[in-house]
Amino acid sequence: MEQMRAILDEYREHLPMSGRQIFYRMVGVYSYPKRERDYDRLMEHLNRARRAGLIPMEDIRDDRAVSIGPGAGFEGPAHFWRSVRAAADGYHRPLTEGQPRAVECWIESVGMLDMVAKVAGNFGVIVYASGGFESVGAKYAAARRIAARTVPTTVLSIVLPGAPTCGRTLRLIV
The missing domain is CATH 3.40.50 (Rossmann fold)
Known part of the structure; x- marks a missing residue:
């Protein structure tokens, strides 16, 4: 548990992390065994720690959860125009434009x-x-x-x- 927390602290500015990322850091830093059953065991400990509130849910990303469907839409014209203004504020030219490579x-x-x-x-x-x-x-x-x-x-x-x-x-x- 302390090793997982140390990894999350080390990567605080890059959170959320996936369980697989934590596993590879455990292998590289703490010589954690690199077998699939050890990965499964680590994920079980991680999930239990999250459910117990020992590790914040939002610190871990699940790349397997995927959804497809229509967007939520807009809550009305004012919401639409706020979105248009926000998109316009983010306009920029590609940094690669005119580069030789x-x-x-x-x-x-x-x-x-x-x-x-x-x-x-x-x-x-x-x-x-x-x-x-x-x-x-x-x-x-x-x-x-x-x-x-x-x-x-x-x-x-x-x-x-x-x-x-x-x-x-x-x-x-x-």
């Missing part, structure tokens, strides 16, 4: 997307996550996106410590 950042873990995007976004870099091993569909979409550009593309690939790499490091410059 496009840059993409690829990560294997969807759980890391928010953290990496906070940093990369400051430089106009979009972060792509495929939720585990990159799928054929994700690779195909990336190839089409990169091929459509008029400037060369550099892909930065981030692999989590302890993640399987098949003995290869991805370096792709198109």
Whole structure:
């Protein structure tokens, strides 16, 4: 419990974290066993701690909870126009406009997307996550996106410590 709390404190500015992120930090920092049954056991402890109020619910993100459906809409014309004004206030030109090279950042873990995007976004870099091993569909979409550009593309690939790499490091410059 104390180790989980220490990890959450260490990453306070990046919360919420996923259970998988906490597991990898436990493996890397505290030599926690890296087996699926140990992950399941850790998740059970984490869930019990959350239910008991020992760890705030909002500190943990569940990437498996997904929904699809129509948006909530607007509560009336005034709400609509506030939304339009807020969108206009957020207008900006892409930082990459006019640059001699496009840059993409690829990560294997969807759980890391928010953290990496906070940093990369400051430089106009979009972060792509495929939720585990990159799928054929994700690779195909990336190839089409990169091929459509008029400037060369550099892909930065981030692999989590302890993640399987098949003995290869991805370096792709198109």
